[in-house]
Amino acid sequence: YVEVQPNDGFGVLLPLETLNIDIMFKAKQAKEYAFELICKSEINREFKISCQAIGVFPPLKLSHSVIHFAATALNDTSTVTLYVENSHTSQNEFTHPVPRIGKGETAPVGPTLFEFAIPESSYLSIAPAVGTVMPGEKCLVHLLFKPTLPDILVQEEAVRTLCQAAETERILEKQETESSESDDLSSKKRPLPKQTETRRSSPSPPKPKETNSISDSSLFEPPNPVNIALDSDEYNAALASLLRNFKEEFHSLVIPCFVQYQGSTDHKASEQRVLKRIEIQNISEYHLNLKSSVLDPCGPFELLNSLRSLQPGATHNLIFSFTPAKSKMYYEPLEICSVKGKLSLILTGCGIDPSVTCSVENVLDVGYVLANQSRTVTFQLENATILNVMFSVKLDSLSYSKHREQQVLPEFLAPDQTSGSLVGTQNYGDQSVFSVSPIKGSVGPMQSQEFEVTFSPDHESLYYSDGMQVELFDKVAHTIQLKGAAREHLMFVEGGDPIDVPVESLTILPSYDVSDIPRVLKSIQLTLKSTKFDNKLTTALREFQVGCIRSTQANARKNVEFTIDSPQALHAKGFVIDPVKATVEAGTVKVVTVSWTPPSGHDPLQTISATVKMSIKGDITENYQIILTAVVHEHKMKLND
Numbered sequence: 001y002v003e004v005q006p007n008d009g010f011g012v013l014l015p016l017e018t019l020n021i022d023i024m025f026k027a028k029q030a031k032e033y034a035f036e037l038i039c040k041s042e043i044n045r046e047f048k049i050s051c052q053a054i055g056v057f058p059p060l061k062l063s064h065s066v067i068h069f070a071a072t073a074l075n076d077t078s079t080v081t082l083y084v085e086n087s088h089t090s091q092n093e094f095t096h097p098v099p100r101i102g103k104g105e106t107a108p109v110g111p112t113l114f115e116f117a118i119p120e121s122s123y124l125s126i127a128p129a130v131g132t133v134m135p136g137e138k139c140l141v142h143l144l145f146k147p148t149l150p151d152i153l154v155q156e157e158a159v160r161t162l163c164q165a166a167e168t169e170r171i172l173e174k175q176e177t178e179s180s181e182s183d184d185l186s187s188k189k190r191p192l193p194k195q196t197e198t199r200r201s202s203p204s205p206p207k208p209k210e211t212n213s214i215s216d217s218s219l220f221e222p223p224n225p226v227n228i229a230l231d232s233d234e235y236n237a238a239l240a241s242l243l244r245n246f247k248e249e250f251h252s253l254v255i256p257c258f259v260q261y262q263g264s265t266d267h268k269a270s271e272q273r274v275l276k277r278i279e280i281q282n283i284s285e286y287h288l289n290l291k292s293s294v295l296d297p298c299g300p301f302e303l304l305n306s307l308r309s310l311q312p313g314a315t316h317n318l319i320f321s322f323t324p325a326k327s328k329m330y331y332e333p334l335e336i337c338s339v340k341g342k343l344s345l346i347l348t349g350c351g352i353d354p355s356v357t358c359s360v361e362n363v364l365d366v367g368y369v370l371a372n373q374s375r376t377v378t379f380q381l382e383n384a385t386i387l388n389v390m391f392s393v394k395l396d397s398l399s400y401s402k403h404r405e406q407q408v409l410p411e412f413l414a415p416d417q418t419s420g421s422l423v424g425t426q427n428y429g430d431q432s433v434f435s436v437s438p439i440k441g442s443v444g445p446m447q448s449q450e451f452e453v454t455f456s457p458d459h460e461s462l463y464y465s466d467g468m469q470v471e472l473f474d475k476v477a478h479t480i481q482l483k484g485a486a487r488e489h490l491m492f493v494e495g496g497d498p499i500d501v502p503v504e505s506l507t508i509l510p511s512y513d514v515s516d517i518p519r520v521l522k523s524i525q526l527t528l529k530s531t532k533f534d535n536k537l538t539t540a541l542r543e544f545q546v547g548c549i550r551s552t553q554a555n556a557r558k559n560v561e562f563t564i565d566s567p568q569a570l571h572a573k574g575f576v577i578d579p580v581k582a583t584v585e586a587g588t589v590k591v592v593t594v595s596w597t598p599p600s601g602h603d604p605l606q607t608i609s610a611t612v613k614m615s616i617k618g619d620i621t622e623n624y625q626i627i628l629t630a631v632v633h634e635h636k637m638k639l640n641d
Helices: 151-188 233-244 567-573
Strands: 002-005 022-025 032-040 046-054 060-062 078-086 112-116 124-127 130-133 138-145 257-261 267-269 274-281 301-303 315-322 329-338 341-352 356-358 363-370 375-383 389-395 434-437 440-443 448-455 461-472 475-487 491-495 522-533 540-548 559-564 575-578 581-585 589-596 608-617 621-634
Touching (some): 002 032, 022 046, 060 257, 363 375, 375 389, 375 440, 448 475, 491 522, 522 540, 540 559, 540 581, 567 575, 567 608, 575 621, 581 589, 589 621
Parallel strands (some): 267 341, 363 475
Antiparallel strands (some): 002 022, 032 046, 112 130, 112 257, 274 315, 301 315, 356 375, 389 461, 461 475
């Protein structure tokens, strides 16, 4: 598992010479290795080298670790495929070797990320360069080799061509200038006359040498290679020259493949914000100044902190936020760059619309409760998604805007004016009559949360109400109206035409001795409408309920009784009440039906009225008068065009 190169560990070392020796380690198992290498000289001197190494068994393996591309022409392509396989399906180390680093923990079984780090200007592309392989599966990877001439190389060749052309032009101009000067000198020469006497002429002064006609200022200045346009004639001429004179080249590349275990993908509700930290480390021996690529400013990912320079071995935390706007998967690449290399990240996240159902639709009616007692009812939120859903419950009666929203006329005074407030009668002192628990928390994936709503009235009223807002991730998802009624005594009657207004003062009024004052006779008004159709009158029906409140006191009465006096007197006018006498158990209601059949010979234009008394006996005896009114209205036919 150890190899020494060059020459398999043999060689000659000259005086004052230094030789670098490579020790190559190839682990066969995932464990820690410790061994010694002995270097011997001709005079039997020994030098011991203690070595330590750690064997790593990666969770992913490649189908090929050495790839030979066929000879490829410039601007042509060669393609090779390989597989990245995840064979790690079990952590049982007794049946097969398991992925681990040395004697460390066994790698978890699950999706595993891989990334090929491709050197720049390598003429090589890999698709996909980053991916995830599930246990027992493999991923097909395509490697594409496309050799080309770098643009800067062609631009430099274009500059050399321009310089050669300028030099050639300068030489030609020089030669042309010298030739013209020579012609001028030859034309000026004349033949000298013969003299009988020779005399030595005095030497003429030397003629000054003429300077080059091309001054230094006119010398050619080569352009910057980067200024050569890629579509210029100079660039095309240089490219053609390089292609004609290109000699074959051999490239050898070592491409590392990084592996990382992948945790579960973050699933977040739409418009929810979540933070993630990623730690990066400088594993080189150089001081690195970091910078990053730009994330999509309109995307869901955001880098919250700045990058800084890293000393060798130093670490830095990157804080990312993920705020999805839609229910879908998001992917975005990010590169952390330095002069020594780059680190590629793939940011992933899944936005999900929270599918949470409420067991109550719009209204939660607690029913009747004795004053100064309480009743608790429940409702549920069910989370049908795979993420935790944050919730909060707020009552409108505790809202800061409650008083501003209630500064409108009551509905009975302004029927055309609608108020958005659901807050009705509260306890004295404007204290909230309803309470909810819990008011904040989270619902786990595929789970439900039960809420308790407690109704605690401190005085008698039929118009207790409040609004409850159920917020999911700080957004209102459900609006529920809470309603309840309170009585001082066990019995209650509900139904009939409205004869009261649902507004009352919450001021505590002074109490008086009313023992000598007779109780006011309470009224129930029912209007029955019969329809005339084909000269026939239909029977009109109305209902009201008599109920008995369940008390929390042990000695409280368990039922009430009601009786309608002289119901036979109503028969002559066509009214029938059923039943006229009954017992109502605690916590239940009894429905009383009133019907009206117009008597024979009844004038449809006439209104019939009747009154009958009803007594209810419970912890006290209460008397009611039932006011019956009957009318007939004409059925109008609609003609289809």
